[in-house]
Amino acid sequence: MDTRSKPDTPPTIYDVARRAGVSIASVSRVLNGRDNPRPATRDRVLNAIAELGFVPDGAARALSSRLKHVVGVVFRRVYGTDDGGTFADESESLLFGDQLNRGIEIVAQRCGFDLLVCSVNIDERMPNRITTIAGKCDGLILHDQVLSAAGIAAIARTVPVVTLAGAGGGAVSNVRSDSAGSMRELARHLVMDHGYGRLAYIAGHADSPDNVVRGRSFADEVHALGAECLTGPAWQGDYSAAGGVEIVRGLIALGATLPRAIACANDQTALGVSYALAEHGLDVPGDVAVTGFDDLPFARHLRPQLTTVRQPIQEIGAKAFEVLHTMITADSASADATEPPAEIVLPTRLIRRESCGCPPEPAASRLRRPIG
Amino acid sequence: MDTRSKPDTPPTIYDVARRAGVSIASVSRVLNGRDNPRPATRDRVLNAIAELGFVPDGAARALSSRLKHVVGVVFRRVYGTDDGGTFADESESLLFGDQLNRGIEIVAQRCGFDLLVCSVNIDERMPNRITTIAGKCDGLILHDQVLSAAGIAAIARTVPVVTLAGAGGGAVSNVRSDSAGSMRELARHLVMDHGYGRLAYIAGHADSPDNVVRGRSFADEVHALGAECLTGPAWQGDYSAAGGVEIVRGLIALGATLPRAIACANDQTALGVSYALAEHGLDVPGDVAVTGFDDLPFARHLRPQLTTVRQPIQEIGAKAFEVLHTMITADSASADATEPPAEIVLPTRLIRRESCGCPPEPAASRLRRPIG
DNA sequence: CTGAAAGCGCTTACAG
DNA sequence: CTGAAAGCGCTTACAG
Numbered sequence: 001m002d003t004r005s006k007p008d009t010p011p012t013i014y015d016v017a018r019r020a021g022v023s024i025a026s027v028s029r030v031l032n033g034r035d036n037p038r039p040a041t042r043d044r045v046l047n048a049i050a051e052l053g054f055v056p057d058g059a060a061r062a063l064s065s066r067l068k069h070v071v072g073v074v075f076r077r078v079y080g081t082d083d084g085g086t087f088a089d090e091s092e093s094l095l096f097g098d099q100l101n102r103g104i105e106i107v108a109q110r111c112g113f114d115l116l117v118c119s120v121n122i123d124e125r126m127p128n129r130i131t132t133i134a135g136k137c138d139g140l141i142l143h144d145q146v147l148s149a150a151g152i153a154a155i156a157r158t159v160p161v162v163t164l165a166g167a168g169g170g171a172v173s174n175v176r177s178d179s180a181g182s183m184r185e186l187a188r189h190l191v192m193d194h195g196y197g198r199l200a201y202i203a204g205h206a207d208s209p210d211n212v213v214r215g216r217s218f219a220d221e222v223h224a225l226g227a228e229c230l231t232g233p234a235w236q237g238d239y240s241a242a243g244g245v246e247i248v249r250g251l252i253a254l255g256a257t258l259p260r261a262i263a264c265a266n267d268q269t270a271l272g273v274s275y276a277l278a279e280h281g282l283d284v285p286g287d288v289a290v291t292g293f294d295d296l297p298f299a300r301h302l303r304p305q306l307t308t309v310r311q312p313i314q315e316i317g318a319k320a321f322e323v324l325h326t327m328i329t330a331d332s333a334s335a336d337a338t339e340p341p342a343e344i345v346l347p348t349r350l351i352r353r354e355s356c357g358c359p360p361e362p363a364a365s366r367l368r369r370p371i372g
Numbered sequence: 373m374d375t376r377s378k379p380d381t382p383p384t385i386y387d388v389a390r391r392a393g394v395s396i397a398s399v400s401r402v403l404n405g406r407d408n409p410r411p412a413t414r415d416r417v418l419n420a421i422a423e424l425g426f427v428p429d430g431a432a433r434a435l436s437s438r439l440k441h442v443v444g445v446v447f448r449r450v451y452g453t454d455d456g457g458t459f460a461d462e463s464e465s466l467l468f469g470d471q472l473n474r475g476i477e478i479v480a481q482r483c484g485f486d487l488l489v490c491s492v493n494i495d496e497r498m499p500n501r502i503t504t505i506a507g508k509c510d511g512l513i514l515h516d517q518v519l520s521a522a523g524i525a526a527i528a529r530t531v532p533v534v535t536l537a538g539a540g541g542g543a544v545s546n547v548r549s550d551s552a553g554s555m556r557e558l559a560r561h562l563v564m565d566h567g568y569g570r571l572a573y574i575a576g577h578a579d580s581p582d583n584v585v586r587g588r589s590f591a592d593e594v595h596a597l598g599a600e601c602l603t604g605p606a607w608q609g610d611y612s613a614a615g616g617v618e619i620v621r622g623l624i625a626l627g628a629t630l631p632r633a634i635a636c637a638n639d640q641t642a643l644g645v646s647y648a649l650a651e652h653g654l655d656v657p658g659d660v661a662v663t664g665f666d667d668l669p670f671a672r673h674l675r676p677q678l679t680t681v682r683q684p685i686q687e688i689g690a691k692a693f694e695v696l697h698t699m700i701t702a703d704s705a706s707a708d709a710t711e712p713p714a715e716i717v718l719p720t721r722l723i724r725r726e727s728c729g730c731p732p733e734p735a736a737s738r739l740r741r742p743i744g
Numbered sequence: 745c746t747g748a749a750a751g752c753g754c755t756t757a758c759a760g
Numbered sequence: 761c762t763g764a765a766a767g768c769g770c771t772t773a774c775a776g
Contacts, residue, residue, distance in 0.1 A: 010530055012753055023763045028755055053529045058508035059434035060753035063768045069429055070488065070508065077478075098470045105491060106449075114505055115489050116442065119477060133486055136430035136442065157425045158382055167774060271673065301643065304673050394745045400771060410745060432769035435752045469769055747776085753768105760763085 011052040020048035031056055040174075069113050071324060072137035073101055074130055074146045077119035096266070096298050096313065097143060100164060103317025106142060113138075120146050123129055127151050134159050139318075139324040144208055160327035162320045165210050173318045173327070173340045179210050179293070180217040182309040182348040186263060187221035187329055190348065191324065195356045196260040196289065200230035202247055202273065204239040204265030210266050211239075214293060218263050230259055239267045244272025254281055258288050261356070267292035267299050267308055274302065274355070285357040295351055304354035311348050314333060376489075383424040391639060392420035403428055408442045439487050443696060445473055445508035446502055449491035467668050468638070468685065469515060471537060475689025476513060485510075485696055492518050499523050506531050511696040513689075514538065516580055532699035534692045537582050545699070545712045547692040551582050551665070554720040555682040558663060559593035561722065566729045568632040568661065571591040572602035574619055574645065576611040576637030583611075583637050586665060590635050602631055610643045618643025624652055630660055633728070639664035639671050639680055646674065646727070657729040667723055677727035683720050692714055 013031075017024045022041060029036045030045045037045065048054070062068040075097045094142060105115045118133045122145075130147060134140055139160040155161060156171045190196050201218050204211035210322040215231065222229040234251065237243040244264060251258060264270040270292030274284050284290050284304055293308035294300060327340050352358045385403075389396040394413060401408045402417045409417065420426070434440040447469045477487045490505045502519060506512055511532040514524060527533060528543045537548040562568050573590050576583035587603065594601035603680050606623065609615040616636060623630060636642040642664030646656050656662050656676055664671060667682035724730045 013751080024754080025756080025765095026761090029762090032755080033735075036761060041761080053526060055503055055507045055527075055530045057435070057753055059431045059440055061507070061755075062431035063429070063435050063770085064753080064755040066755095068508075072486075072773055077474075095467075101489075101492070102449075105489060109490070109501075113507060114444075117473075117477060117487050117489055118481070119474070129481075131427055132484075135427045136440075136486060148690075153768070154425060215586070237623070240446045247580075287460075298670055298673070301647070303674075306574075371769090386769080396770080397747055397749095398745090401746090404771080408745060413745080429769055432752090435754085435770075436771040438752070438771095459768080503765080745776105747774105748774090749774090752771085754767085756766090758763105758765090760761105 003115060011054045013054075013056065015052055016045065016048045016054050020044040040255060058299070068136070068138050069117050070137040071104070071108055071113050071321065072116045072118060072133045072140045073143070073221070074118045074120060074133065075101065075143040076146050077121050079217070095268075096294060099296070099313040100143065101315040103314030104321045106314070106323045107318040113321075113325070114368060121221070130155060139328045141320050145205065155278060160324055162324045162327070164316060164320055165208075173323050173342060173344070175316055175323065175344045175346070176210065177311045177316060177346040177348050179213045179309075179348065182350050183214045183217040183263070184221040184310060185219060185350045187218050188225065189352065190261050190279070190289065190291070190359075191222060191225045191227045192357060194261070194289065196227065197206045198259045199230045199263065200235055200259040202235050202237045202244060202264045202269050204269070206236065208239070210298035213298075214265055228259075230292070237265060238266065239266050239268060241268045241275070243273030244269040245276040247335045248273050248276035248280075257281070261291070265293060267294045267296045267306060268307055270308070271302065285355050289357050290355045300353070302355070305356065305360065307353045307356035308351050309348050310351050312346050316346055319346065378420065383426045385426070385428065387424055388417065388420045389422060391536045392416040400448045440508070440510050440678050442488050443476070443480055443485050443514070443693065444488045444490060444505045444512045445476060446490045446492060446505065446512065447492050448518050466669075467640075468666060472515065472689040475686030476693045478686070479690040479693045485693075485697070493601050493674040495728045496644060502527060510524070513692050513696060516582070518578065527724040533694055534699070536688060536692055537580075545695050545714060545716070547688055547690055547695065547718070548582065548719040549683045549720050551585040551681075551720065554722050555586045555589040555635070555667040556593040557722045558681060560592050560597065561724065562633050562661065562663070563594060563597045566633070566661065569601065570600045570602070570631045571633045571635065572607055572631040574607050574609045574616060574634060574636045574641050574743060575603070576641070578608065580611070586637055591717070609637060611640055613640045613647070613689045616641040617648040620645055620648035620652075622647075624669035630654070633661035633663070635663045637665060639666045639668045639678060642678055642680070642727070643670070643674065657727050661729050662727045672725070674727070677732065679725045679728035679730065680723050681720050682723050684718050688718055691718065
């Protein structure tokens with residue numbers, strides 16, 4: 001008999017309709033911004049909604065309109081967390097992925113879509129988890145290395161899929177940036193401008209398409225210029241700072257003669273390499289030049305500032321969403337319309353800072369406020 | 373008349389049932405892992421699912437089971453992006469938020485929940501956007517400063533809500549870490565151990581509860597120890613590196629005498645402060661000691677390494693999800709059971725590194741691989 | 745163990 | 761402009 005204001009079940013569109021003295025169809029119409037309902041009706045409905053604190057149920061909406069207004073994003077989590085409750089200090093390796101997601105989300109928002117994120121552990125591929133998330137969204141964006149090619153093909157039969165920096169091919173669109181051009185330019189800069197004759201490339205995950213391209217482009221160009229480029233197992237990193245540290249320590253422990261310049265597969269690795277070098281009293285770039293790839297924000301804050309290749313990370317994410325959005329809307333518009341592009345490649349740019357041996361830029365411009 | 377394998381409409385549970393020669397109820401049962409269906413039946417269903425590439429629709433599932441298995445997370449985006457298509461270099465300020473989200477997501481996953489993320493711009497409070505997201509999930513986790521207290525109260529009438537580092541109070545639970553204790557300890561360390569007599573606190577957002585507590589605790593303790601603590605408008609930052617830079621530049625431009633130590637509201641600010649100091653030829657900690665708060669990964673990579681207060685960021689997120697999850701399940705279990713805790717406070721710890729004036733730790737232990 | 749049927753809360757032709 | 765009704769794709773008592 002109590003009339004507490006908070007019943008255990010939230011108000012539905014029926015409650016609103018009753019309170020406003022209209023049909024649920026009318027409520028639905030004002031909810032969706034149709035210009036149908038006449039002002040008087042609309043106001044009554046709006047009031048009822050406000051009084052009741054009504055929030056339309058997204059699931060019901062999605063079910064009847066056949067659009068969830070949700071896109072799923074699956075990315076790779078680096079280290080497990082089942083280490084007794086304390087979290088591994090994994091975050092550094094995720095900067096890249098977070099930036100990518102940010103780019104996706106910002107553009108998605110403009111289209112009324114929200115992001116459903118799902119990180120998967122490297123060790124345990126859980127196609128099952130990905131299936132679940134697929135059922136909760138209108139389309140999927142897959143970061144690199146989260147699912148096998150076969151798995152991607154399978155899931156793509158159900159929802160539109162766009163991959164990021166993936167191998168491309170198949171039924172899904174792939175968005176990436178141009179690694180080859182900039183790596184060749186970097187090689188030229190190091191060999192021609194700085195005159196280094198003995199260089200090396202520290203690789204990222206061996207199965208990363210981006211890594212493969214970066215390594216090959218760099219080595220090819222170095223060789224073409226008549227210089228030496230060390231590669232192979234001893235130079236196999238894993239995109240992490242720790243990986244870079246281990247490689248350098250290992251080399252030094254073996255008494256190897258370090259190359260004059262080390263190009264790393266990404267900024268994280270370069271960070272680790274610089275550390276290991278410093279720890280052994282070696283100067284960057286005096287003794288060994290070091291370069292990265294990505295141009296994450298911290299690259300500018302390192303001492304010496306990191307020479308690297310800037311990748312338009314957020315734009316990649318933004319582009320991926322745009323392609324996916326097109327696929328989603330085209331899907332519902334039946335007509336197979338235009339096929340989604342197989343691959344989109346965004347431009348990159350060599351950023352020359354200090355770690356390659358170039359002179360530092362004026363201090364005043366180092367840290368700008370983003371806007372205004 | 374064509375029988376293309378990819379119809380424009382994905383298979384439903386009816387298709388699976390027909391193919392397996394069972395009722396949709398049976399399909400539903402194996403989908404949900406009931407032990408009902410006998411092995412033979414189950415296998416037929418499983419095969420049909422595989423052959424059809426069937427993925428159950430999350431919206432339909434949510435609608436009938438009254439559980440979406442989705443939690444929403446709303447966080448603050450720092451800078452707008454309507455600057456003509458290029459993205460602002462905002463990412464640094466988001467490290468904290470990303471870590472928080474990671475903590476939430478990892479624990480949520482274990483409970484079969486996915487994260488629906490939604491960033492809101494500082495400038496434009498969009499309660500409307502938050503309503504939409506509320507309709508798409510079973511519960512909401514709100515970062516600090518994303519919605520007014522009134523807005524939070526309103527939305528909490530509809531879905532369970534947990535706030536992060538918020539002011540607490542009201543019907544929602546709040547999860548935060550203990551800023552006061554560590555800031556007092558920091559003050560003692562700076563004044564007692566290092567003997568600094570003139571210090572300052574650079575504030576974060578004035579309306580951030582955490583910031584208020586940090587500033588007050590620090591200043592009170594410094595005063596109690598008989599030392600001087602500068603505060604006020606001249607020391608008002610905004611949690612960003614750029615904010616820290618401007619404050620120091622402004623002070624130096626005015627010819628002010630800098631304090632012997634500057635405690636910053638967070639690591640980002642400390643990063644900016646260190647930069648501005650270096651840019652004017654001042655040594656940290658030789659001329660001015662600098663400290664942060666958070667202990668983000670980069671704090672360890674700065675030169676000098678940053679003395680700061682470690683906050684268990686991911687654990688905060690994890691805890692928030694746990695509380696929310698309890699509220700969600702309690703909700704459906706009708707009985708108002710146990711009230712959710714009004715506030716949960718996690719412990720912090722002072723991390724003494726070099727920027728406060730302490731000697732550097734051995735180089736070898738600086739960069740560890742997270743696991744193994 | 746299995747199936748027929750109701751119902752979750754919306755949207756959207758279809759009539760009026 | 762407005763309402764009655766069907767239907768979106770599942771889950772879940774309720775019978776058998």
